[in-house]
Amino acid sequence: MTRPTPAARLALFFATAVVAGATMPVQGRLNAQFAAESGEPVLASFASFTAGFLVILAVTVLTGRGRRALARVPAALRSGQVRPWHFGAGTAGACVVLAQSGSIGTIGVAVFTVALVTGQLIGGILVDRLGWSPAGVRPLTARRVLGAALAVAAVVLVVWPRLGEAGRLGPGWLLLAAIPLLIGLATSGQQVLNAWQAAAYGSVLPATLINFLVGAGVIGLVLVVQAAAAGVQGGLVPQWWLYLGGPLGCVFIGFSAILVPRVGVFTATLGLVSGNLLGSVVVDALAPTGGAQITVLTVVGTCGAVAAAALAGPGRTRAPQADPLQERPTGRDRPAVPAGPDDGPGR
Template sequence: MTTDRRSALLVAAACAATVVAGLGVAAQHRVNGELGQVIDDGFTAALISFSSGLVLLLVATAASPRARAAFRAIRPLLASGELRWWMLLGGFGGAFLVLGQSLVASILGVAIFTVATVTGQTAMGLWIDATGFAGSRRAPVTTQRLLGTLLTLAAVVVAVAPEIGGRVPVAALLLPLLAGLGVGAQAAVNGRVRTATGSPIAATTINFIIGTTALAVATGVHLLIAGLPDRLPSDPALYIGGALGAGFIAIQTITVARIGVLILGLCLVMGQLVGALVLDLVLPIGVATTASTAIGAALTLVGVLIAAIPSRRRDRPRRASQAGA
């Protein structure tokens, strides 16, 4: 197998894994949205979700000598400057996403919550790939990538526009929009931590430690004001949000180094929208899905393919120049 063919297969596998991660994100939107609705407390629901994921990751870390060694390496990496302290704060993005799920996903529905998140993810992914933020693999903003991104944004408009100002309050879209920006940045810094430590488990666990800490502080303040929720649900399915989060964040920390933040974001978008469409049809919550959501998902798929497929014309000169060097 040639090097180019092997590289193309690895990129395809990374894209497919990231789409699966996107399906997990949509499922987490649904689970955490219902948990927040049932207990009528989005802050507590978010903390339950994130902390349960942290418990699973701490167990995995304890069982992995490589992950434990990676944790011990964090301090020397910070001291040497290979990692900056702010690169460990990716968990803030995840925490804000989970909080948004618990607070407004039950109002917006999974599909509309997802497309609002997508807007922030796509914009952040384009900026990060263009600037190489946090040591990410830089990728120039070519016409092909820009077209794919614009199609994805058009999908967002198509999917959400019919509901704006009606059943969907504009203010409720702000949380998932900001969460999308945070998720895009989270992928970049988590990927950098994974590269430096050599352990996706360690990078994901650090993400959950930071996110759980942030949510614990926010929830503590909230509970002092609002009081404890009346009850917790008995349905075990409502407590799997943390496990879903641990899974899709671990996938992102591995695939981002291969495909870059923009393509990672677009593949996540595709998985999220397709998953959201299915979930809103099978297990609806909040605003019911419409034909516009399906059209938006189709446009997203086209945008992902345009942005993700390498441009042969662009690659040939690069290989030629490398051969002559």
């Protein structure tokens, strides 16, 4: 059996990123309906994260590979391959959900989306340029900058009919738009930390599990504060399918951790954004809500995002010898963490 060519492998990785990104509109639609049915957005977010945590916990503890990978977490901590603060990666996902609840109602979903994607792409370029991910250093080339600009322009085209929602705020909307922009930057760091954890454990399962545990904890804390201050007005809903948003998030985080060591944060983000837009088109076509409709701008913008990913490409890689975000142990201080991964990216 012949080995796939680099171009074929890149196409496979990009297709994987698109599939992972396409889960996000479905997750968003489920979470939005959950929030509408329950009358409590923060509770809906907590239920979604908790459902995702329970699913990934079951997969981890009920499979031999998952248990072996989970058993490597203490050794990775002792060796310094993983630092305790790496576990904070899950807060980025929680911040995205909380920011959606807190800012979309003011600046509109369009501005939120553009700002978030812009932050993700800028963060991806910076992380790759500094060589912080397992994919190594990826130079800042004109092609990558042009690809990022084209991707942002594509997202602007898709949401253009709704950008007027922010006009009523005047210049003040720029300050609120900085929130999703900064969160977008933070998600690049989340992808890096998840990728290094997956490499240390030999599997994406413990990293995904820890992400959902931390994210559910953060949102749970917000829910407790809200309950103490103003009470919780809504409750859980009986429709079981509305709890599937969390498990879809497991797919997104897991595939991101697999992709980053292979194509870098920026290229992975481009694929995820393309999948997000493609998935949004499908969701709006099959189950439109809130007056959503597919326009010529939607189609052109979505195609533009895919073109941006093809234009930017992964570029050449100079892989780092160690994780540049932390000090690495040497000699006898390094524990016997298995070198061969079970089911995820390895070093």
